[in-house]
Amino acid sequence: MNENLIYQGNPKKINGGDKEARIKQTDNFRAKHVIKYLNGFRKYHFHDTSSQSPFTQYSSIKNDTTYFYADGRNIAAFLYYIREKNKIVYNRIVKNIQSVAPYFSDFEFYPNEESLLRLQWRDKFSDVIYGANDFSDGTLRFIALSVLFLQPNLPDTIIIDEPELGLHPFAITKLAGMIKSASKRNCQVIVATQSSDLISHFEAEDIITVDQVNGESKFCRQSSQNLKVWLDDYYTIDDLWKRNMIEGGQPNQCL
Numbered sequence: 001m002n003e004n005l006i007y008q009g010n011p012k013k014i015n016g017g018d019k020e021a022r023i024k025q026t027d028n029f030r031a032k033h034v035i036k037y038l039n040g041f042r043k044y045h046f047h048d049t050s051s052q053s054p055f056t057q058y059s060s061i062k063n064d065t066t067y068f069y070a071d072g073r074n075i076a077a078f079l080y081y082i083r084e085k086n087k088i089v090y091n092r093i094v095k096n097i098q099s100v101a102p103y104f105s106d107f108e109f110y111p112n113e114e115s116l117l118r119l120q121w122r123d124k125f126s127d128v129i130y131g132a133n134d135f136s137d138g139t140l141r142f143i144a145l146s147v148l149f150l151q152p153n154l155p156d157t158i159i160i161d162e163p164e165l166g167l168h169p170f171a172i173t174k175l176a177g178m179i180k181s182a183s184k185r186n187c188q189v190i191v192a193t194q195s196s197d198l199i200s201h202f203e204a205e206d207i208i209t210v211d212q213v214n215g216e217s218k219f220c221r222q223s224s225q226n227l228k229v230w231l232d233d234y235y236t237i238d239d240l241w242k243r244n245m246i247e248g249g250q251p252n253q254c255l
Contacts, residue, residue: 082151155187
């Protein structure tokens with residue numbers, strides 16, 4: 001499929017057979033640097049919380065602990081690994097979950113003879129062992145987000161789509177805090193969101209709007225200076241977005 005790559009107003013046609021598509025086959029040192037950089041990206045998508053979701057699957061404590069998978073399917077093995085290797089971080093994850101779900105006590109880990117286990121947990125008021133599907137959708141997503149952003153070894157870059165889905169407003173506040181904390185640990189976090197609640201926790205310069213204009217993506221970083229007259233009048237960045245007062249990010253600009 002042919003595409004146009006436009007940089008500084010200069011279009012260039014690219015297709016699946018161009019040299020960019022063969023980047024892994026070259027010995028060029030710049031290409032190797034780009035490959036290493038791109039391999040540091042981790043993309044995440046936690047939308048599926050159905051009865052057959054990735055969170056309900058078995059994972060191996062031998063083979064599924066190197067990094068947190070894109071859909072969270074190794075959450076049980078990854079949590080088990082964190083508990084065994086870094087109890088301080090594990091306890092931090094548990095406490096963070098309890099701040100949103102006060103009834104939650106702890107996870108239960110029971111690997112079978114094949115070293116496989118799945119997500120199980122206890123609450124504070126029962127001896128019953130529950131499974132992933134016994135959490136609400138929002139709580140289950142928040143658990144995955146806590147594991148992702150509080151893990152001991154963060155990837156270089158995290159890309160995540162609509163992490164706010166199903167979250168309580170307080171959980172969205174906690175999510176914003178986790179994103180900021182991860183960014184201070186030398187991890188770039190790129191979030192695709194339509195949540196005014198989530199962006200309310202960030203500065204204008206942290207926000208880039210994306211519009212499709214005539215088949216092309218138009219990116220626009222916001223500026224506190226450009227919005228100063230409104231921000232000085234006690235509007236917040238989410239107020240301005242709701243009122244269509246920021247540049248970009250509005251459906252009618254895509255026509």
